[in-house]
């Protein structure tokens with residue numbers, strides 16, 4: 093292989109690797125943004141759930157039913173049949 097050809101291939105490889113790196117950076121940034129968004133949605137779900145539980149409590153109160161956890165040593169807990177609050 094002659095000098096020029098080798099030089100061309102090296103340049104091409106450098107360019108291609110740079111393109112791969114740019115693409116990887118864009119994907120990593122996108123992933124970070126999605127993780128942030130998922131965290132925001134998770135927080136919003138907690139807030140709305142709290143509002144629902146408080147609303148249920150304030151309008152004629154919760155309607156608890158006793159439940160037993162699955163398994164041999166399952167513990168007892170109560171769940172509101174209206175809003176799903178577990179205590």
Ligand SMILES: [Zn+2]
Pocket residue numbers: 145148149153154155172173174175176177
């Ligand atoms: Zn309730």
